[in-house]
Amino acid sequence: MIAVIADDLTGAAEIAGIGLRFGLNVELSMEVPGASHADLLVIATDTRSRSREEAVAISGKTTSALTKLRPQWIYKKIDSVMRGHLLPEIAAQMTAMNCDTALIVPANPHLGRTIKNGRYLVHDTPVNQTGFAHDPDFPVTESDILRRFSQEEHTLQVLSCRGELSGKGIYVGEAASGSDLGAWAGLKSKPGVLAGAAGFFSSLLEHEGLKARINVKAVRFESPSLYVCGSAYKERVDLVRAAFERNSPVSYLPAALTQAVARAGAGVTAWCDEIVSLLNQYGTAIIAIDPAAVEPSATATHLRKVMAAAVARVLRNIPVRELFIEGGSTASAILEEAKITALSPINELAAGVVRMQAAADPGFHITIKPGSYHWPEMVNNFFAKANYTKPII
Numbered sequence: 001m002i003a004v005i006a007d008d009l010t011g012a013a014e015i016a017g018i019g020l021r022f023g024l025n026v027e028l029s030m031e032v033p034g035a036s037h038a039d040l041l042v043i044a045t046d047t048r049s050r051s052r053e054e055a056v057a058i059s060g061k062t063t064s065a066l067t068k069l070r071p072q073w074i075y076k077k078i079d080s081v082m083r084g085h086l087l088p089e090i091a092a093q094m095t096a097m098n099c100d101t102a103l104i105v106p107a108n109p110h111l112g113r114t115i116k117n118g119r120y121l122v123h124d125t126p127v128n129q130t131g132f133a134h135d136p137d138f139p140v141t142e143s144d145i146l147r148r149f150s151q152e153e154h155t156l157q158v159l160s161c162r163g164e165l166s167g168k169g170i171y172v173g174e175a176a177s178g179s180d181l182g183a184w185a186g187l188k189s190k191p192g193v194l195a196g197a198a199g200f201f202s203s204l205l206e207h208e209g210l211k212a213r214i215n216v217k218a219v220r221f222e223s224p225s226l227y228v229c230g231s232a233y234k235e236r237v238d239l240v241r242a243a244f245e246r247n248s249p250v251s252y253l254p255a256a257l258t259q260a261v262a263r264a265g266a267g268v269t270a271w272c273d274e275i276v277s278l279l280n281q282y283g284t285a286i287i288a289i290d291p292a293a294v295e296p297s298a299t300a301t302h303l304r305k306v307m308a309a310a311v312a313r314v315l316r317n318i319p320v321r322e323l324f325i326e327g328g329s330t331a332s333a334i335l336e337e338a339k340i341t342a343l344s345p346i347n348e349l350a351a352g353v354v355r356m357q358a359a360a361d362p363g364f365h366i367t368i369k370p371g372s373y374h375w376p377e378m379v380n381n382f383f384a385k386a387n388y389t390k391p392i393i
Contacts, residue, residue, distance in 0.1 A: 008328030012044035017348035063096035076195035099192020230330020231371025
């Protein structure tokens with residue numbers, strides 16, 4: 001068994017999708033089970049939306065629990081642009097595994113995300129000059145990796161591709177192509193902790209002798225369907241706004257509920273009733289947060305909690321069959337509120353876009369993706385065929 005610790009749910013789902021692509025039996029859970037018969041066990045810890053102290057504690061505890069299952073190796077799935085409590089979590093995993101070396105290969109060249117000469121680039125643009133600079137939780141303000149993490153207590157070293165790990169410490173491997181990822185995966189002497197994005201994980205599986213099967217089958221989505229946009233990524237926000245202006249069944253989080261002092265109750269109930277009404281009328285609906293209506297005092301955590309409370313209430317009031325969510329922290333908050341702790345991945349619709357069954361209700365499907373990824377055409381076509389004339393995403 002291969003085990004993966006992911007710092008958010010969309011990352012966990014992306015890894016699960018890769019497992020399906022390579023023909024593995026995959027299990028995705030929010031906590032480490034007592035036993036597993038899966039080829040690939042993925043644990044979604046949601047540490048990216050926790051405090052630094054919580055993230056460190058969860059990372060260490062999860063690693064210790066996984067080692068008791070005796071996996072062949074453990075992979076740490078991180079955000080490809082290195083957001084989150086990256087180094088403290090890696091250090092906690094090193095301690096739990098009793099090792100003194102870690103290799104992080106975060107680049108995803110197939111998405112244009114590369115590391116060259118110590119700088120992180122997105123389609124050759126410094127990452128701090130892209131939409132990632134406006135992330136509400138971890139804004140990326142520096143492209144030079146050593147400068148970006150210079151205030152961390154854990155020392156970091158950046159290695160050019162095919163460089164050597166010379167001694168103890170945490171290393172970041174540069175990569176600008178798939179062959180670079182393959183070179184890191186082929187290291188003769190593996191460090192104790194392997195971490196990175198989806199591309200590096202795929203290369204590690206290939207190095208194990210596994211072969212990917214490109215086999216994206218048409219999926220028949222069911223109704224009612226609810227699409228939740230929890231992403232702050234500008235492109236996604238703009239698409240939802242355009243759908244709203246076309247009079248598609250869009251319901252924004254009420255401005256009053258964005259106030260930091262707002263409490264779930266009558267306001268959430270009223271919003272839930274509006275969403276249920278749209279689902280009954282159209283068979284589908286989209287809910288989102290309008291950045292222009294958010295109170296200045298509102299925090300990302302508060303907004304996620306209110307959104308999660310509303311979605312969980314909707315799920316209790318109408319038998320939604322397809323739930324589409326973008327944004328890892330939002331997805332985790334919703335599943336926690338809805339008390340969904342285990343998922344069975346069944347379809348990789350596209351890289352990073354994975355459809356899963358809720359273990360407790362196999363007829364309920366949840367499809368999630370990172371906010372910066374695109375929905376595949378089959379999802380867009382599904383919404384386009386709903387009971388209104390224009391696609392909502």
